Amino acid sequence: MALSAQFWLLKTEAMSYSIDDLRREVKTRWDGVRNYQARNYMRDDMRVGDMVLIYHSNSKTPGVAGLAVVSSSAVPDTSQFDLTSQYFDKKASSTVPIWYSVEVKFVEKLSTEVSLKDLQSLQKLSGMALLKKGSRLSVLPVTFQEFETILKMASQGK
DNA sequence: GCCAACGTTGGC
DNA sequence: GCCAACGTTGGC
Numbered sequence: 001m002a003l004s005a006q007f008w009l010l011k012t013e014a015m016s017y018s019i020d021d022l023r024r025e026v027k028t029r030w031d032g033v034r035n036y037q038a039r040n041y042m043r044d045d046m047r048v049g050d051m052v053l054i055y056h057s058n059s060k061t062p063g064v065a066g067l068a069v070v071s072s073s074a075v076p077d078t079s080q081f082d083l084t085s086q087y088f089d090k091k092a093s094s095t096v097p098i099w100y101s102v103e104v105k106f107v108e109k110l111s112t113e114v115s116l117k118d119l120q121s122l123q124k125l126s127g128m129a130l131l132k133k134g135s136r137l138s139v140l141p142v143t144f145q146e147f148e149t150i151l152k153m154a155s156q157g158k
Numbered sequence: 159g160c161c162a163a164c165g166t167t168g169g170c
Numbered sequence: 171g172c173c174a175a176c177g178t179t180g181g182c
Contacts, residue, residue, distance in 0.1 A: 035165075058180050134163045136179045
């Protein structure tokens with residue numbers, strides 16, 4: 001049951017993994033996601049070539065900081081098997097993994113970050129999953145219109 | 159640092 | 171299967 005969505009938003013705390021980290025590494029496995037719905041989006045719906053907004057959460061000025069592309073579809077998140085990892089899950093086994101992660105590749109860092117405030121100020125974006133009250137999901141679908149609007153805001157230095 | 163809104167866990 | 175307690179997220 002694949003969604004038609006081809007655009008996504010991934011949250012990350014800039015202090016632990018920022019768009020600059022992704023630029024440096026070029027590609028990364030988006031591991032450590034421990035929420036079932038977020039997992040389902042990654043495992044069932046994210047496809048190679050899907051575009052991704054990288055969102056810095058929990059920072060002084062939260063907002064969309066950059067752009068990435070899905071470079072590999074979801075495989076079991078190896079950190080769930082790693083005893084030394086904070087993401088270790090004792091209920092998971094290699095034959096029956098629980099958590100999955102896609103790989104994303106750096107595309108660009110926005111010259112101007114589009115802040116949460118900016119997003120909230122646009123009537124056009126009022127339907128965004130990110131802006132829904134109480135939405136704490138770290139993997140969220142974005143519509144093409146929303147995606148386009150946000151990139152436009154970035155290009156206008158807004 | 160606060161706390162509201164969630165999701166998960168575990169006792170019953 | 172219910173639901174209270176607990177842990178986490180994330181804006182402010």
